[in-house]
Amino acid sequence: MMEDTIAAYSGGTLPGAIGICRISGPQAFALADDLFFPTKGGKMSQGPFYTMRYGQVRAGDGRALDLCLACCYPGPSSYTGEDLLEIFCHGSQAVVACILERAMELGARPAQAGEFTKRAFLAGKLDLTGVEAVADLIESQSAAAAKNAVSLLQGGISRPIRQMREKIFQQLTHFYAVCDYPDEDLDPFVNEEARKVLEECTAELDKLYQGFQRGRVLKEGLPVTILGRPNVGKSSLLNSLAGYERAIVTDEAGTTRDVVTESVRCGDTVLRLSDTAGLRETSSQAEKMGIDKARESARESRLVLCVFDGSSLLTEEDRQVMETAQGLERAAILNKWDKGALDFPEVEQAFPKVFRLSAKTGEGVSELCQWLAGLTQGEGETLVTSARQAALLGKAAESCRMAAQSAAMGFTADAFLADGEEAVRLLDEVLGDAVSEDIVHGIFSRFCVGK
Ligand SMILES: Nc1nc2c(ncn2[C@@H]2O[C@H](COP(=O)(O)OP(=O)(O)OP(=O)(O)O)[C@@H](O)[C@H]2O)c(=O)[nH]1
Ligand SMILES: [Mg+2]
Incomplete structure (x- = not known):
């Protein structure tokens, strides 16, 4: 049996329309009677339970802190298995702070991280998988x-x-x-x-x-790495899929030095998409390290997107990229479609899947996105x-x-x-x-x- 009565804010980011203050433990209902005063009917502790009641939250001096709803859930039929009070106040930082302060005055203590759920676990309401x-x-x-x-x-x-x-x-x-x-x-x-x-x-x-x-993969996102020689539009592709300017894009070759990772949603699924430094021979120490990281990221990913400039001929550097991706799950992106599309039989041959798109105008990006979304489709089993x-x-x-x-x-x-x-x-x-x-x-x- 838990001796303490705990209180905490359990709602979303403040300010917001509604905030939820939770109080759980043996004193929760006694506390409810000193904290929340229903407009109609008797005290909170006398019920009706599991029912929203309208009334006032009051400070120690009787002043109204908020006009709102509250609900008492007697244990063991509550989330925590104990007597539980929830106050649905206006989502103001000040109001929430005052309500919690009053709850502490009345003998509650601040809840620790996850403590409501921990009590539910200790009360046997949930097992650890739950x-x-x-x-x-x-x-x-x-x-x-x-x-x-x-x-x-x-x-x-x-x-x-x-x-x-x-x-x-x-x-x-x-x-x-x-x-x-x-x-x-x-x-x-x-x-x-x-x-x-x-x-x-x-x-x-x-x-x-x-x-x-x-x-x-379902939880953290499918790890995908964008690989390619400098300036083919890797960062532009990341930005296009992310929907905002996540990575710096310039017309200078060698703009990206580090691995830039972003969570990107494609349909029902999430990718952990990493943009990387363009692969090339270089004398710059920082760029070299970036290129090593790019290769490492590619090896650790479940899929590599190799980007090529679809409007110019393949270069030796492009071939190096193809070599790096050999043996990994891969797809090719022929970018800069808006500038004209050449044929790339070498790429068509080396990649099981090829997309033509423009990271700049967004043309063709949704087809790529759709395909990516399909990669993680489960068979309906619980994972x-x-x-x-x-x-x-x-x-x-x-x-x-x-x-x-x-x-x-x-x-x-x-x-x-x-x-x-x-x-x-x-x-x-x-x-x-x-x-x-x-x-x-x-x-x-x-x-x-x-x-
Ligand atoms: N016309 C056109 N230009 C593009 C497209 N995608 C990228 N660019 C341009 O190509 C240049 C390089 O783009 P980035 O996205 O920085 O290329 P990157 O592959 O990340 O380059 P590094 O980080 O240097 O390896 C920029 O000037 C972009 O605006 C595209 O689809 N069409
Ligand atoms: Mg870049």
Whole structure:
């Protein structure tokens, strides 16, 4: 049981139309009666609950701080599982500050980052996959990422994990029995059954683990690097896709020196798009370093967009660019379409996909954008987006695999139990049923105050 009553601002950036102050804990309703005075009916603490009530928020001296709405949610049927008060005031910085100050006077203390959600977790309202899904949902930058977060929140990952945990645990119980009565042999049928269940779980865990790479792209954006020789219009392309002048564009070759990365939305998906220094031989130290970074960025990306000046013949430098992109996922951009379009059989041959466009006028850019958006289209499954969960799922898959092997080869019950138990423990850790305080703390530190 949490002793403290906590208060924080939980709404969006101020000033705004409406601000939300949240107060949660054993004193929340007592505090509500001294803080919010409904125009009609009795005190807040007497209900009706889960109902918006109109009234005044008052300061200590009885002066009205705001005329607005408030709602009491008795625990355990509240977000935090405790008594919870929400005041929907006008979105003024001053009003919010006064309301919170009054709440502190009345005995609340300021909530820490993520503390409302932490209380929900401790009250068993959410497991850790749900907690991390809340953070994902708040941070989501695209409709696809939000959709995945909601499906995580609905148990899209935790449900199958719980089922697997139960299945593995059931298999373990047979083997516990054998350990307790070592004279009895294991029924070969039990061994076979255990092997089958563990193999199924291994496959399912492998799949969840592999989904993380796509889940991460969904959440953080698809890493894409723009590569090309100087002056072909790489920075212009970044700006055109970003929709504003993110990078400096000049007609001097060698303008960009550093990697400039920007989140760019294409349809339902988000790219982490990096503009880079033009590849060429140079004596400038800074430019050389920039070129090294460009190559590194290309290697680490999921896709390289090689930009060429579509209005002039290929140069030796262009060929170097093509060489750098060899072996990587790549597409070619024949830029400066507005200046005339030459044929580039060499490029057509070297790239699975070629776009003609003008980064300057924007012609042809939406076709590129559409294609990029299609690259991350999921198959509708729920994807793991947390590195913490993915690491545990990978290890759990390994433990399951070893346990399945023990069962298949008829190893002793101890061997099977060690790996099977480890798998169960790892799955519990994913859900947060067996995690250390440090881990919980680390997860909630991702949140901001008020969540
Ligand atoms: N006509 C025309 N000019 C363009 C187009 N794209 C870029 N330019 C011009 O080409 C010049 C170079 O553009 P940048 O975007 O700076 O080229 P960059 O590849 O980033 O060059 P570096 O950073 O030096 O490697 C600028 O003068 C741009 O205005 C285009 O589609 N059409
Ligand atoms: Mg540039």
